[in-house]
Amino acid sequence: MKKKLIAVLLVASMAASLVACGNKNSGSASNGSADSAPAEATAVNTDTTTLRINLASEPDYLDPALNSSVDGACLAVNSFVGLYTYDENNDCVPAIADGEPEVSEDGLTYTIKLKETKWSNGDALTANDFVYSWNRAVDEKTAADYAYMFAPIATNSDGTLKIEATDDYTLKVELNAPCAYFYDLLAFPTFMPVFQADVEKADPDGTQPGAWAQEPGFVSNGAFTLKEWKHNESMVYEKNPNYYRADEVKLEKLEFMLSADDTAIYAAYNSGDIDFADTVPNDEIQSLLNSPEFHVIDTLGTYYVGFNVNSDLFKGLTADQACKMRKALSLLIDRQYIVDTVGQTGQVPADTFIPDGMADGNGGIFEADDFGYYDATTTGAGNVEEAKGLLEECGYSFESDGNGGYKISPALEVTYMTNSGTGHEAIAQCIQQDWGIVGIDVKIETEDWNVFLEDRKAGKFDIAREGWIADFNDPINMLEMWLSTGGNNDMQLGKDTSNSSAPSWKEYDEHIQKIYATTDFAERVKLMREAEDMLMETSAVVPIYFYNDIYLQKTNVDGIYTSKNQNKYFMFAEKTAE
Amino acid sequence: MAKYIAKRILLAIVSIWIITMITFFAMNAIPGGPFNKEKATDPKVIQELEARYNLDKPLGTQYVLYMNNLLHGDWGVSLKTGRPIWQDMTAKFSVSAKLGGRAAIIAIIIGIILGAIAALTRNKLPDRLIIFFTTLGTAMPSFVLATLLLLVFCLKLGWFQVYSASDPNYTLPVIALAVYPMAYITRLTKTSMLDALNQDYVRTARAKGVSKIKVIFLHALRNALIPVITYVGPMVAYILTGSMVVENIFTIGGLGSTFVTSITNRDYTTIMAVTIFLAILMVVANLLTDIVYKFVDPRIKLD
Numbered sequence: 001m002k003k004k005l006i007a008v009l010l011v012a013s014m015a016a017s018l019v020a021c022g023n024k025n026s027g028s029a030s031n032g033s034a035d036s037a038p039a040e041a042t043a044v045n046t047d048t049t050t051l052r053i054n055l056a057s058e059p060d061y062l063d064p065a066l067n068s069s070v071d072g073a074c075l076a077v078n079s080f081v082g083l084y085t086y087d088e089n090n091d092c093v094p095a096i097a098d099g100e101p102e103v104s105e106d107g108l109t110y111t112i113k114l115k116e117t118k119w120s121n122g123d124a125l126t127a128n129d130f131v132y133s134w135n136r137a138v139d140e141k142t143a144a145d146y147a148y149m150f151a152p153i154a155t156n157s158d159g160t161l162k163i164e165a166t167d168d169y170t171l172k173v174e175l176n177a178p179c180a181y182f183y184d185l186l187a188f189p190t191f192m193p194v195f196q197a198d199v200e201k202a203d204p205d206g207t208q209p210g211a212w213a214q215e216p217g218f219v220s221n222g223a224f225t226l227k228e229w230k231h232n233e234s235m236v237y238e239k240n241p242n243y244y245r246a247d248e249v250k251l252e253k254l255e256f257m258l259s260a261d262d263t264a265i266y267a268a269y270n271s272g273d274i275d276f277a278d279t280v281p282n283d284e285i286q287s288l289l290n291s292p293e294f295h296v297i298d299t300l301g302t303y304y305v306g307f308n309v310n311s312d313l314f315k316g317l318t319a320d321q322a323c324k325m326r327k328a329l330s331l332l333i334d335r336q337y338i339v340d341t342v343g344q345t346g347q348v349p350a351d352t353f354i355p356d357g358m359a360d361g362n363g364g365i366f367e368a369d370d371f372g373y374y375d376a377t378t379t380g381a382g383n384v385e386e387a388k389g390l391l392e393e394c395g396y397s398f399e400s401d402g403n404g405g406y407k408i409s410p411a412l413e414v415t416y417m418t419n420s421g422t423g424h425e426a427i428a429q430c431i432q433q434d435w436g437i438v439g440i441d442v443k444i445e446t447e448d449w450n451v452f453l454e455d456r457k458a459g460k461f462d463i464a465r466e467g468w469i470a471d472f473n474d475p476i477n478m479l480e481m482w483l484s485t486g487g488n489n490d491m492q493l494g495k496d497t498s499n500s501s502a503p504s505w506k507e508y509d510e511h512i513q514k515i516y517a518t519t520d521f522a523e524r525v526k527l528m529r530e531a532e533d534m535l536m537e538t539s540a541v542v543p544i545y546f547y548n549d550i551y552l553q554k555t556n557v558d559g560i561y562t563s564k565n566q567n568k569y570f571m572f573a574e575k576t577a578e
Numbered sequence: 579m580a581k582y583i584a585k586r587i588l589l590a591i592v593s594i595w596i597i598t599m600i601t602f603f604a605m606n607a608i609p610g611g612p613f614n615k616e617k618a619t620d621p622k623v624i625q626e627l628e629a630r631y632n633l634d635k636p637l638g639t640q641y642v643l644y645m646n647n648l649l650h651g652d653w654g655v656s657l658k659t660g661r662p663i664w665q666d667m668t669a670k671f672s673v674s675a676k677l678g679g680r681a682a683i684i685a686i687i688i689g690i691i692l693g694a695i696a697a698l699t700r701n702k703l704p705d706r707l708i709i710f711f712t713t714l715g716t717a718m719p720s721f722v723l724a725t726l727l728l729l730v731f732c733l734k735l736g737w738f739q740v741y742s743a744s745d746p747n748y749t750l751p752v753i754a755l756a757v758y759p760m761a762y763i764t765r766l767t768k769t770s771m772l773d774a775l776n777q778d779y780v781r782t783a784r785a786k787g788v789s790k791i792k793v794i795f796l797h798a799l800r801n802a803l804i805p806v807i808t809y810v811g812p813m814v815a816y817i818l819t820g821s822m823v824v825e826n827i828f829t830i831g832g833l834g835s836t837f838v839t840s841i842t843n844r845d846y847t848t849i850m851a852v853t854i855f856l857a858i859l860m861v862v863a864n865l866l867t868d869i870v871y872k873f874v875d876p877r878i879k880l881d
Contacts, residue, residue, distance in 0.1 A: 052743075058831075060659050068615060143626040145619050207630060210660045231669065232831030234743035255743045261826040267728055268740040268829075450610030450844055457618060471617075487618025 042293065043272030044554045048575040049252040051557065052274040055568070057260035058232050062213040064189040065137040068145035070469070071278075074568045076189035078254065079222040079237060081244070083112060083130070083171075084186035086563040088572070092183045092473075096125065096193075096221075096244065098169070107178030107519060108154075114169040118242040119195055120225045127165035129193040135160050136199070137190055142209045146190040149471070152179040178519050180361025181474035187563075188472060195219035223249050223571035232258055243571075250574045269552055275575065276560065277552040278568070282422060285344045285550070293552050296345050300355050300564045301469035301547035302478070303347075305333070305416075305431065307540045310492045311462040313414060314501040321394045322501045326539035328390035332434045334380025339545050342426045349376035350543030354475045354532055357564070362521040366475050366528070373536045376543075384437055391438065398438065408439035415443045417461040419452040424465050427544065459492040466490060469547060473564055475528045476515060482535055484509050491540040503538045579872070583865070590861040597857045598648075598850065602641050605841075605849050612657040612844045631657055631847070644850065654847040658840075663851045667833065671855070674820030674832035677748060681755035682814045689760040690806065693767020694799060697775065708764060715761030724754040724827040741829050751828040755821060759813050763806055770802040777801070803874055811867030815859040 045052070056071035064076040077085070085095035094100065098113040117125045136142055138150045138161060154162040154174040162174035175182070185191055194212075198219050202212035212218055216226045223245070224237035237254040240246065257274055259265055262281045269277040280288065288294040307313075307326050314322035335349035348356060351372030360366040388398050388406070398406040416431060418424040425446060432442040447455060456464050468488075470477045480486065484494025484505050494505025508531065515527045535541055549566050559573040612633075613624050628634040631654075632643050647654060653664040696708040727750045732740045738747040774780060775798050783793050820834030833852065840848035871878045 052741075058659075066660075068617065140622055140626050143623045143630070145615065145617070145623060147623065148620055208655065208660050214659070214661050228743070230743070230746075230831055231666065232825075232835060233746065233829055234741075236743055257741045257743070257829060258831070259741070259826070259829045261829070263725055263728070264740065264827050264829050267733055271733055271736070271740045273739050273741045448610065448842075450614050450842065453614040453616060454610055457614075467616075487620065 041291075041555065042270045044556045044578070045272045045275065046556075046577045048577060050255055051251050051253070051276065051570055051573055051575060052255045052257065053276045053278075053570065054257040054259060054265045054268065054274050055278045056258075058258050061210045062218075062226065063194065063210040064192040065133065065142060065144045065146075065194060066210045067189055070566050073189045073565075075235075075256070076192060077222070077563075077567045078570050079220045079224050079226060079240075080189070080192040080194075081222045082186055082188070082192040083114070084183050086187055086561075086567070086569070088559075088561040088569075090561075090564055092187050095187070097186070108175045110173040110175070110182070111166075112171045112173065114171060115244060116169060117221065117244040119219050119221050120240045120242050121195075121219045122242060123195075123219075124168070125193060125221055126168040127171040128168070129196065130171050131163050131165050132196045133193040134163060134191065136194065136209075141206050144190060146188070146471075149185055149188060149190050152176060152182065152185065177517055178521070180521050180524060181359075181472050181476070184472040184474065189567075193221060195221075224254050230258075234258055245571075249571050251570070254570055272554075275554045275557050276570075280550050280552055282344075288552070289345075292555055295551050295553055297549050297562050298357055298564065299469065299547045299549045299562075299566055300358050300473060301467065302350055302353055302355050303427075303465075303467045303544045303547060304350070304353065305330075305542040305544060306456075306464050306466040306491045307542070308459050308461050308463070308490075308492050309502040309538065309540050310459055310496050310499050313462045317394055317501045319501055319503050323503065323537065323539050324390040325394045326542070328387040328394075329435060329440075330539050330542040331374070331379055331383040331387045331390075332381075332438065333431055333542065333544065334434050335376045335544055336378075337380065338427055338430050342423055342430065343545055345548055345550050347545040347548055349379075350545050351376035352532065353535060353541055353543050354478055354528075355470070355546040358470065358475055358478075359473045360525045360528070361474050361476075362525050364525070366525070380434060381437060388438060401439065405437045406439045411441065412439070413441040413443065414462050415445050416463045416465075417445045417447060417452065417455065418465040419449045420446050427465065456490045457487070459490070459495070464490065466541075467547070470565055475532070476512075479515070479528060479531045479535070480512055482508065482541075483512055491538075493538065493540060503540070508534050579869075583869070586865050586868070590858075590865065593861060594854060594857050598645065598854060599641070601850060601853045602644065603637065605844070605846055606637055606640075608844075610844045612846060614844070627657075633846075644847075648854070653851045656840075656845055656848050658843050658845045658848070663847055667836070667848075667851055667855060670831055670833045670836050671819070673830060674825075674834060675818045677751055677755060677824075677830065677832065678814075678818035678820060680748070680752045682759070682810075682817050684752065684756040685760035685763055685813075685817075686810060688756075689763025690767050690799075690803070692760075692764040693806075694771055694794070694802075696764065696768040697771035697802075698794070700772065705768075708768075712761035712764045715757045716765070718757070720754055720758065720821060721823045721827065723757055724751070724824050727754055728827060746830065747828060748830075751824050751830055754824045754828075755817060759817060762809065762813075766806050766809055767802060770805045771798060774798040774802040800874060804871065807867055807870050807874060811863040811870075812860060815856075815863035819856055819859060 055074050059067070059069065059072040059075055061067045061072060062075060064080050067073060067076055081095045083095060083097040084092050087093050096114055096117055098115045101110045101112040103110055114127055119125050134150065137144050138147045138159070150161060152175050154176050156162060164172045166172050198212040203209055216229045218226065220240065223240060223243045225240045226235060227238045228236035235256040235258060239249055239252050243249065257268060262279060265277050265279050266281050266284065268274045309322065314325065317325065339347045339349050351374055352367050354366050356367055358366045396412065397409050401407050416428050418428050425444065428444045432444060435442050455461055468478060481488040482493055483489065489495065493503065494509060496502060511527060511531050511534065515524055515531065518524045518527060549562060553560060556576045556578055557573055560568060560570055562568050613619055613627055632640050655662050656666065692708050696705045699705045728740060731737045731750055738750060739745070780793055780798055783797055820832035822834040822838045825832040825835045836848065837852045840852060
């Protein structure tokens, strides 16, 4: 165990000293075999009043309106609370809202009664606080990344939202169209209230909107308030006695270790200095799989490979041929192998773009168990003949190379772009091997995270690794991103209408508008299914696996739960001495 | 001396100005940007942020505006977090300096003592042991040393906590920071001490009956320290500004990791501020080194 730990710490230290970005749980390149013996229990600390946690390094913003990171959202849900929240069963339930809202017959007006709750300083939290906070979030001067989440709410001519505090504890909200996921939005951090006096005092001229929450002591309304912040070291939150469910909060303090260094985090966890670690060294996963401290939970997200439909790779092909070429490449990827050897934590090979378990906005689950665009567990070498056939339709021919593989003619060289990170590079190498069977030469190009994001957005690539964790539990979040005007449409669908090898995308854009406008939620499910069909038909988006979320938690800790968009709720956790 | 110092300060200002120019235009030339995120930001938001931080203006104008603000004492705010840079940087520097200062003092004192001992016991056991450990110290990367310290003293022996919000562990990071410069100073002191011990003035002093202790400390060591001072000046400036690796492993919020992260994030204002700050420290360290030369060796003329 000790030798292994030394090795892990050294390797992790080396890796951590190179600044790596991207999704922390995307997998690893470990070749370690599964260890069937349960892992040794690690040391625990017996301070039952304080939960010590590592989520990530220093958050950029604690202002819930300005936050756009998952770890920042975790801090937000533990120190602020909105009208709705998620419970331990992952149900979206009223929080500050006093029971279910009254909804008009046309589904456009919500009258939300508020519980009589208080800010951490004892002031009353009223409907006007929500009016202020939401309008502040959509104000261009605030420059909130997630301002677009308010799009379902109707706006006035001056750009403010059509929301009104009809009395201190009643909020009236008007929507543009019925919104199937409105309650999920109400649980989203951007919709949480902020204390107007704090905000305005810290930023009198409106140039630094997040200034009020940059140091401890600011007013909030959640379970904990920030008392101490040593930048890049630690944050200490204390229980807020004015929290509306304070009597259910057993912990007195939350302490956050602000680190993204695998070595430090894993060592701190093993020594009992922290109780919860959201980062697990990739090379340790195999040995932890049987540990009661290792947790794997489903999450709403898809790891996928994206093709730039405007790439020169498809030059001279018709749109139909280009789709066939991409489909052939998709069929050749051995997803099960990637999941088993790189992912390692039981990810499900993806046969759709919308992840398993996502709600359909009509009381059901969007992807039925038996639904899939292909059998994701058998893609790979078994599909070589079908893939060859599709590529032949694109003008390629094959001859045996004498080693069980093929030579392709004319030669086909493609560039696969990824960011640094062992998991991403390992997946690239798997794909390189899979496509190599039919003679395709894959060049892997690894870029710095910041440059990678820029190049992907600008369409400066042929093929790139991609991933998307849903912001809220509705398929529209993963379908509207492909609008031809969408900022996340890295695959460039519909961005160059003059390109004859790219799929025509006007119909898709119109389809999404229909989804926005429909008042019939059953019809909406059907329209979303058709939209996903259209997307998958292009094969520009090649799902690999559905994300899951892993973390380490001591056995003397209970009651922590996670929403499907990876927000972690610590407020009802309990610690025992053993 | 005063004339010399004034001349050096003038040259330092020119050097720092050139550094600001090179850094400003180089960081803007590299691909990427401060507002790049995995989930796309609304172009209106980007526009607002660029206008807020003058990034919508031509590069030359941006530079002039930045320098104008800087000369008025305004270091700006981080493009990533919106926090005032001066406040952030000084807080982090105080942490790095606390660690680095201790490490530098340990490295200098122990390094000189060990170097002198090694020189005086040349080819004997103490010398061989010292050379063995200093070779190890200079060869071992700081991330390996820091990790080993963490493993042995935190996990195996349990003498220190890996992480504590209330009582951070500074002993191990100080050791991790001190080992390399200490080993280097030891080797440097030994070499120059051996050289000094073979000089005529040492032999003359001994022949005149001056005690061995006096010869070593008043004559040989003093002269042997000149190359050490040359190294120590920039080393202190470097060590005071922190080490990303050591800070990350021991979860210390110093300036070293901030500098590296700011480059990764393309946080232009932070990159500029930290670079200028480091440049000033380096220039001051070099100037002080030159002045110390004068005191150690009066033969040196600074004018």
